[in-house]
Amino acid sequence: MGEFELLAKVRERLAPPGPRIRVGSGDDAAVTVPGGATATSVDALVEGVHFRRDRASLAQIGRKALGTALSDLAAMGAEAGEAYVVLGVPPELGEDDCLELVDGFAALAAETGTTLAGGDLTRAPVLTLAVTVVGHAGSAEELVGRGGAKPGDVLVLTGEIGGAAAGLLLAEQPRLAEAVPARTAERLALRQLVPTPRLGAGRALASAGASSMIDLSDGLGGDAAHLAAASGVAIDVDAGALPLADGLAAVAVAAGRDPLELAVGGGEDYELLATLPPGRVDEATAAVGALGAARLTQIGAVSAGEGIEIRLPGGATLAPAGYDQLR
Amino acid sequence: MGEFELLAKVRERLAPPGPRIRVGSGDDAAVTVPGGATATSVDALVEGVHFRRDRASLAQIGRKALGTALSDLAAMGAEAGEAYVVLGVPPELGEDDCLELVDGFAALAAETGTTLAGGDLTRAPVLTLAVTVVGHAGSAEELVGRGGAKPGDVLVLTGEIGGAAAGLLLAEQPRLAEAVPARTAERLALRQLVPTPRLGAGRALASAGASSMIDLSDGLGGDAAHLAAASGVAIDVDAGALPLADGLAAVAVAAGRDPLELAVGGGEDYELLATLPPGRVDEATAAVGALGAARLTQIGAVSAGEGIEIRLPGGATLAPAGYDQLR
Numbered sequence: 001m002g003e004f005e006l007l008a009k010v011r012e013r014l015a016p017p018g019p020r021i022r023v024g025s026g027d028d029a030a031v032t033v034p035g036g037a038t039a040t041s042v043d044a045l046v047e048g049v050h051f052r053r054d055r056a057s058l059a060q061i062g063r064k065a066l067g068t069a070l071s072d073l074a075a076m077g078a079e080a081g082e083a084y085v086v087l088g089v090p091p092e093l094g095e096d097d098c099l100e101l102v103d104g105f106a107a108l109a110a111e112t113g114t115t116l117a118g119g120d121l122t123r124a125p126v127l128t129l130a131v132t133v134v135g136h137a138g139s140a141e142e143l144v145g146r147g148g149a150k151p152g153d154v155l156v157l158t159g160e161i162g163g164a165a166a167g168l169l170l171a172e173q174p175r176l177a178e179a180v181p182a183r184t185a186e187r188l189a190l191r192q193l194v195p196t197p198r199l200g201a202g203r204a205l206a207s208a209g210a211s212s213m214i215d216l217s218d219g220l221g222g223d224a225a226h227l228a229a230a231s232g233v234a235i236d237v238d239a240g241a242l243p244l245a246d247g248l249a250a251v252a253v254a255a256g257r258d259p260l261e262l263a264v265g266g267g268e269d270y271e272l273l274a275t276l277p278p279g280r281v282d283e284a285t286a287a288v289g290a291l292g293a294a295r296l297t298q299i300g301a302v303s304a305g306e307g308i309e310i311r312l313p314g315g316a317t318l319a320p321a322g323y324d325q326l327r
Numbered sequence: 328m329g330e331f332e333l334l335a336k337v338r339e340r341l342a343p344p345g346p347r348i349r350v351g352s353g354d355d356a357a358v359t360v361p362g363g364a365t366a367t368s369v370d371a372l373v374e375g376v377h378f379r380r381d382r383a384s385l386a387q388i389g390r391k392a393l394g395t396a397l398s399d400l401a402a403m404g405a406e407a408g409e410a411y412v413v414l415g416v417p418p419e420l421g422e423d424d425c426l427e428l429v430d431g432f433a434a435l436a437a438e439t440g441t442t443l444a445g446g447d448l449t450r451a452p453v454l455t456l457a458v459t460v461v462g463h464a465g466s467a468e469e470l471v472g473r474g475g476a477k478p479g480d481v482l483v484l485t486g487e488i489g490g491a492a493a494g495l496l497l498a499e500q501p502r503l504a505e506a507v508p509a510r511t512a513e514r515l516a517l518r519q520l521v522p523t524p525r526l527g528a529g530r531a532l533a534s535a536g537a538s539s540m541i542d543l544s545d546g547l548g549g550d551a552a553h554l555a556a557a558s559g560v561a562i563d564v565d566a567g568a569l570p571l572a573d574g575l576a577a578v579a580v581a582a583g584r585d586p587l588e589l590a591v592g593g594g595e596d597y598e599l600l601a602t603l604p605p606g607r608v609d610e611a612t613a614a615v616g617a618l619g620a621a622r623l624t625q626i627g628a629v630s631a632g633e634g635i636e637i638r639l640p641g642g643a644t645l646a647p648a649g650y651d652q653l654r
Contacts, residue, residue, distance in 0.1 A: 022364065027474070027557070028402040029368035031467050034361045037349065041356035041587045042411040044447045075355040084369040086413070120457070129458035130413040130447070132369060138347040140358050147354070182493040190430060197353040214355060230354070280562060 003121050006095055009085060010102050010119075018115040020081060020136070021078035030117035032082060035204040036141040041133055043071035047090075047126035055171050058097055059104030060193045065129040068110045068217065070197035071270040071319040075204025075215035078135025080199055083109060085131050087125025097100030101129075112199055144205060144274070149212040149231035152276040154301040156284065158201045159219055159294035162252075162259065165266020167192030169255050184247035191245065195270040200291045207272045208284035213274040221318075224300075224308045227273065234305030239264070240313035243297045264310055270303045275302050330448050333422055335411040337429050345442040347463070348406060359409060368399035368460055374522040375455035379498035382498050385424055386431030387520045390500055392456040393435045394465035395544065397524035398597040399469075404471045404533025405462025407526055409444040412458050415451025428456075429594035431464050439526055450620055469533060471601070476539040476558035478534060480602040483611065485528045489579075489586065490572030492593020494519030506581035511574035519570065522597040527618045532601045535611035540601040546594040548640060548645075550626075551635045554600065561632030566591070569642035570624045588598075602629050 007025070017024045045051055045065045056064070070080055085105070089098060098121075099145035109116055114133065137143050167188040170176050177185040198215070205213060212231050214223050220237070228235040244263050252259040271294065276284050281298065288296040310318040334352075344351045350358035372378055372392045383391070393583050397407055412432070416425060425448075436443055441460070494515040499501050504512040525542070532540060539558050541550050547564070555562040571590050579586040598621070603611050608625065617622040637645040 023470075023472050027472045029405070029462065029470075031364055031366050031403070031470050031472070033364050033467055037357050037358055037360050038365075039356035040411060040445060040459075040461070042445055042447050042457075043415055043451045043455065044413040044415065045441070046415060046449055046451050046455075048452070049450045072355040076358070078356070082367070084367060084459055085370055086371040088371065088373060088455065118367060120369050122371050122373055123376045124373050124455065125375070125452045128373075128415065128451065130369075130456060132367075132411050132459040134367070135356065142358055143350075143356075144357050145350050145354045145358070175528040213383035231523055269643065 002262045005096060005232065007121060009099060013102060014116050015105050015110045018113065021115055021117055024058055025116065025118050025133065030082065034136060036136060036138040037143060038041065039073055039076040039078040039135040039143055041069060042130065043072065043187035044130040046128050052126065055140040056193050058101040062101035062104030063108045063194045065131050066105050067195045067197050068112065068270065069131040069133040070112060070199060073133055073135035073214040074197045074199045074202035075213050076135060076273055077202045077210065077213065078137050078141065079203065080112045081136045082115045082132055082134045082149040084117060085119040085129065085175055087119065087121050088128030090124060093127065094140065106161045108273045108290040118304040144206045144213040146180050146212050146214050146227050146230035147169055149227055149233050149302045151233055151302055151304040153211055153327065154278050154281050155235060155237065155300035156276055156281065156296050156303060157271055157299045158198050158288060158296055159245065159271040160243045160245040161216065161271055162263035162266055163182045163188050164268035166245060166251040173255060176251050176254045181245040181252040188245065188247050188251065192268055193266060197270060198237040198272045198294060201288045201294055202272055202285035204291065205272065205284055208287055210274040210276055213272055216253050216269045216271045217267055219265045219266045220273065221310065223273055228306060228308050234303045235300060235308045236303065237300040237308065237310045239310050239318060247318045334448060336426060338427055340433050341443050342437045345440065346407065348444055349625060350444055352443065353443050357409065361463060363463060363465040364470060365455055366400055366403040366405040366462040366470055368579050369457065370396040370399065371457040373455050381452065382563065383520050385428040389428035389431030390435045390521045393432050393457050394522045394524050395597065396458040396460040397439060397441065397521065397526060398542040400460055400462035401524045401526045401529035402540050402599055403462060404469065404529045404540065405532065407439045407441045408463045409442050409461045410458055411444060412446040412456065414446065414448050415455030417451060417453050418558050422455065471533045471537045471540040472540050473539050473554050473557035476554055476560050476602040476629045478560055478629055478631040479605065479610050480538055481625055482564065482572065482627035482629060483601050483603055483623050484598055484626045485525050485615060485623055486598040487570045487572040488543065488596045489575040489590035489593055490518035491595035492589040493539060493572060493575045493578040496578055502580065502603060503578050503581045506577040507574040512604050515572065515574050515578065519595055523596060524597060525621060526600045527600055528615045528621055531614035531618065532599065532611055535603065535614055536607040537601040537603055540599055542602055543596045544594055546592045547600065548591045548637065550600055555633060555635050561630045562627060562635045563630065564627040564635060564637045566637050566645060568624065568626045612618050
């Protein structure tokens, strides 16, 4: 593989650089003029750890690598800006394979207005992607961290959860697909293979005064615990209010699993979990709803104290082990 | 390995965040307020491709990963700012090993004023480091790319070259160390194991009006060719003027190699190659000299045309194959 030739082909496939770019890919470093504040996050996907090539296409892997990185920017309420990619290529992958992967990456970059502004291509024993993304906001105060939840705030969630866990079950046990219509099975599988970063919802929640926010990568139970710990508060989740992914219940029952435990313990949904002052919930719900991509649901409350509690509809509490064992 | 516990220990070992950081490591993304322009570059080191663990300590590997990334910022004339690191850890490395690696990284970060502002820790089949660095300047115009060399400009080089190539020879053939004093052999070995990014010299050259600049990672021959191609000019290198690393000649002769070919074709010296208008050379030489780390040497000239030519002292020209075969 000729690195320089391949990089030239990669550049041909990219959208024109965004307005902040002064020098793009091809120099020692990319030059940007950010203005305001930046949010920067880095995420890695390693073959055999985060994905299997017999279950996902190269285009899907490329798309997921960018999607999971951008999800962190969504959780800050940032606007997507630039991406920088390290691609470690194993010997059995050729130039066309690399370009298929780049095409998946580039498609999501174009959809989200992200510029691929730099990268490094290297040999590696297994397919490895490390993606750094830079997002933007007018000022640091417009960005939302994990540490601002206050007692009295309302806990809200975008979209539906448990879909990625169900999709993973379907990949591991293909016979489970018989439990749901074919289109539902496909949607659940894609949910896990190519997550959608909730960039628009993240900005809407930030504008509506979200006091804290996180994206669900580890699972609702674990990520709510991160919010509670960073904010120094207690978080109560009403399990009966959780918006469960369509088909999750049928797949879970067919697999002999509890749908609620999958929804609470399953990772990779990449929905946004946020806290809002009670007076801003209607505004936030309307703003997220207007995007058409993922409705906002109230799923709990913040109080003084520490830790999280997940209340089941009957009044019982889901034991921490109920989600810990699924992580 | 508990990821969260290890990350907490890593954070304890880091210097306090720099002035541009609003939210550091531990949230979904780091928040910075850059001001002016940023230069961003990403570099990966993969075990078995870029380093061998039987030749370098983990602290050296951590230091080199940051050093090679920062060298790209030096080549833009940027001030070091933030670093974001993906660390892929193979099963045989434990927590103490990771912390030794982080210590090497953190030492250079402290020396250069770089804040480790985020990262991702993952399992991987071999030790893998992907480092994104962000540098800063007052404006995009203060940063120096590869494409601005003009006919009539003078070609200058910081420090000495060929040391890393000699260090690599010493690692591959330990008996060659007998050709030089022990301290010289050690210095050459370190030259290859822990390169120094020329950040101060890069800023001095940018301030003195450098029209183009690149860091020597591939080797003088290859990197001069990159400058010439990006600028659309011809570059002539006077091989007799090249500042050769102390001990290079003796090691090369003992290995049956030509010192000049090692100096021109050997990579990883991470010195800066720049072009300057003739009227600014004295100012640049004084400014780089005042730093005390690496003197500036005039090694050639820029003219109209294309490609590079390396003139030997006798008047002959070093054939392109003379450096290509060494890359």
